[in-house]
Amino acid sequence: MSDFEKKPGVYLCEGCGISEAIDMDELEEDVTGGFDFSVSHCRRAASFCTGEGMEQLKKDVAGGEVNQAIIAGCSPRVMTREFDEVGAQIIRANLREQVIWTQPAGTEDTLMFAKDNVRMAMAQAENSTPPTPHESTMVSCKLLVVGGGVTGLSAALEAAKTGAEVVLVEKSDHLGGWAAKWSKVSPHRPPYRGLQDNPVPGLIAEVEANDAITVKTDTIVTSTGGMPGKFTVKTTNAGGEDEWDVFGAIVVATGWRPYDTAKLEYLGFGKNDDIITDIEFEELAANGGIKRKSDGKAPEIAAFIITSDPDIMPYSSGVSSVVAIKQAQMLVDANPDAMAYVIYEELRAHGTTEDFYREAQEKGVIFQKGTVKSVGDDLAITVEDDLLGQEVSMTGLDMIVLTTGMVPNSTNPDIEASDKGNSQLKDDINPTASFAKPGLEVLTQNDDEGEPAQPGGPLLNLQYRQGPHIPVLANGFTDSHYICFPYETRRTGIYTCGPVRRAMTIGEAREDAQGAVLKAIQSMRASEESSAVHPRAGDLSFPKFGLDICTKCRRCTVECPFGAIDEDEQDYPILNPTRCRRCGTCMGACPVRTISFDNYSPVMVSEMIGAVEMPDEFEEKPRILVFACENDAYPALDMAGINRQQMNSMMRFIPVRCLGSVTLLWISTALEKGYDGVMLMGCKSGDDYQCHFVKGSAMATERMAKVGETLQSLMLEEERVKVEEVSIADSSRITGLLNDFGTEIEGIGLNPFKM
């Protein structure tokens, strides 16, 4: 704890209808009289976000009378910048969105709700200090780019444009990757029609001519330690020579490889020379034109089959569709009399490729929706046509092209799997069950049989407690918060982009590289300032470990979603602070509650829980505590208020950084204090998770599954504790959830522990 000497002041806002709905005199009396935490001032004003109120607040702070401002008014989600500029530690009590907009005006219950919110804010102030940042770890601002294909080349160039020094490492002996083989590419510039020239040769030339970029071909990364701002990286070249360097951040653009053609035999691959893959088609086009391998004739009728057999490829990406559309266009461009059939089960012309698809239609390419039943040696195809509802036989074809799909290079298939990493590529922390996927079940089975489980070794060989891999999610693509933070991997400072993250076209990969580079630069800046990256960008607080009572249980080192915590020789946790995203999942994990932040701790929340005035059993007023994740659940609650959705008066809310930070202590404290129910509101977990810290809500669900035993030992009903997943768009659903829970709790009856 710092030597911060607290001078708290309370500011009760009367604006936005608050004073009409709440008896402000009573509220003030509660602040000044009903609490042992003495405050320097309790002021009231028509508004504190602007005007005279704001002037007064600034004056109090500038005069040194107040350094903790407890502002009771609107939600902490609004007016943040205005209050941050005041210069004090700001604590907010939500009276507007949460209280007066969800409750009837002027009632006793509404006043109690307001009082409790202010009391909780005061308890929060009493038990927190402004965060002091950790010591800077910044050593290097240099960027490492792994992979020299179109994504890596673009990333290196984009980084160099910002003035960064870049080292580009490529496994093979040349730059360009797969895309270098294509003669023409699908359109990635307006007007998004027509085949465009391949940008890769130009990118290679640009990279080679750029003094800020050092290219190392025939080289792989063999060890990565440290953390953002000082990643210590060992590279090894084909000759076995090692080289050490330090980087501020890492962009991984290791791309993809084509699907194993052996599995395409059911589509005739291997039966006839003129049944080829899309890769072979590109090679034909680039080397002397589209001609049949069998007799050198230009095909007059060709079919392009977009493979989408879930047994073989668990996903069907839009890229396969775009490739088929492109190659069909290449065929008819070369020979306008040629007929091109694209046979698909799912055609996905995503984004601007819709125009490209239309262009193919205009050129006469025929799209046929159906399942390929058989492909004969004579190139005869039988299709179960979905749109005709019957089997259609296609004969007279000259060529059949099979799209092969993209397999992400989230491991390096050229090197051996490392023993330690196999099981940790995906399932590095508990709970593991819900994250298993068909593809990975196979891996696990192989593991049991003692066969190599991974298709290859780690890309960066991370020297992390949680193993050498960058964790993957579904289908082997690297894990990231797909919607909100697509480039963030679960290893802070390391950003994946391009087809290793999801299947994508050249145009998309180039944009993706830009995004990842910007994130990498942000991460280096954050390292410099010792502040957090997404989603708590700018946060200076970080977890502190009270090692005196640490039992070396390793929960924190295992359960951290980002592998931020390692173990020292004596098995004590050591934090690598710039790897940390400040979610508090370690805090929620710690059985002895010895992990805390300056402004967020087990004690602080426990005190907030206790600050609520608990009506005795004769008043028959139940109280329900809601831990609401501040990323989605809390804003959804605010929106419910904004929409004036009425809610029962028994709820009391505490925002939490992530459900992962919720410790069981808080649940038991609440029940002991007489709360009748506890609800945890967090983001969706699972493969399509929305949790901003990847595994926080999954961890909470896992931990709460065990809370039942505790409740039973207290002779309490299990139903008193509930976990709900809500999204930010659930504002209309959320009041229903709360009201239903309220009714349920009333049905169960009051908590017998009530005083």
Add this chain to the structure above:
Amino acid sequence: MSEKKTYTYYPGCSSEATGMHLDASFRAVMPELEREIVDIDDWNCCGASVGLIVGGVLPQTVLNGRNLAKAQEKENRDVITACAACYLNTHGNNEKIKQSAKLRATVNEALEAGGLSYTDDLQVHHAMEVLVNDIGMDKIKARSTNPLKGLKVAGWVGCQTVRPFAATDEGGNYDTFEDPEFLDDITEACGAEATEFTPKTNCCGGSVAVMKPEKTLHLMKTILDAAVESGADVVSTPCPLCQTNLEMYQDAINKKYGTDFNIPVVFPTQLMAVAFGLDAKKGAALHQNTIKAGKLEKMAK
């Protein structure tokens, strides 16, 4: 008073047969609205919906090319027709010819065989388009000295009067394809009451109804049901084929479905003729409706 605007008129085959009363009432009301019409000399058939199936696309265009070539002799830019199929073919082919120099040359090569050529840029209008865009409802209302008070009219537009050209620039953008309002507007301008009638642009079966009525009676029954339900005294339709089909198949429908439809089907020009105070026979040609529009006839002066 401005000079009377003159249109070159293409009557079409129905004007000499099943649609004579459309032709007669159209000829009667146009001068009342200060519009003069001059017939195309020796006009021919447009080919309707089925001509091209046997004749071919180009011969069908040439049929229309001949009419356009004959129309251009009248030296009016604007050609008018009251028949939906005539409009569809004449207007459609005219626009095709105007947009393609190559097609014009080909058409002229064929017309040459009969000593004609089409070189002008005529504009072909539907009579309803002219009523909306050129004449306007105010003028019709002002001329309605014998307002049809109490007459309830179901406005049934049919297909080709509005599709596929009414909502295009070339078609004058005079109304929508699916929910046109002009017909009810004309009804109201004549002082009658437009009933709540939804299948406005439903199809009667067109020429398929002529050749295989048994297959399209259900289409006309839908229209008649809605008209009766709306409380209409008469159905008004601008299309001669629609009028004939809906009128002549009521017996067959009654026979097939056990109904007792006997609702007159008239043209908006007939309503206008009565509202303008013209003679029931000479002006409105109501005697040519096989189901007599008694209530309307009684209103005639």
Add this chain to the structure above:
Amino acid sequence: MTAQLPETASRKYDLKFARWVRDNVYGGGKMNMCMQCGTCSGSCPNGVEMDVGPRKLFMMVRAGMKDEVLRSSTLWECTSCYRCVVRCPRGVPVTYIVQGLAAVAAREGYAPKIENASFARAFWWSANTFGKTDERLVTMKYFFSFGFLEGIRKSLANLKIALGMVKAGRMHIGMPHKIRDSKGLQAMLKKAQEIEAREG
């Protein structure tokens, strides 16, 4: 329109049929834009009478099912209401293509006895001979295209309607309406057919 269909008698499917339609049927160039949404089939007032809707018909063309396409009743049940044309989200001129395919079927002998094809033939005969369509003659010729007895039967079935029309003065008795310069018109149409045969 008169370009020869590809010789495919020995094959059920002809993968080049779609290309042929594209190049030779009016509007066929737009057929590839069809995305099989089915708006056309859903909009068709007479779809119940068709063996396949326009959506499926187009997919059959693409799949090269030439025989099935040209034998399809769809071609003859189209009432030319153009609802599909104005509704197609991809701007495919559905009605025009269906009519164009009907023309191909008629010419290639796929639809010799189909009622609508007979009607179309009768109609064109009148247009070509007189320059105008005489409904009496077209109808009679159409009725008798099914044979003499069937012709009599159909004529009698429609006698009441015909008499009503005569009574109302909307069907005249006498010589057919005829344009003055029918020779000139016939020469033009002959020439047009020659040009079409020449240019395909």
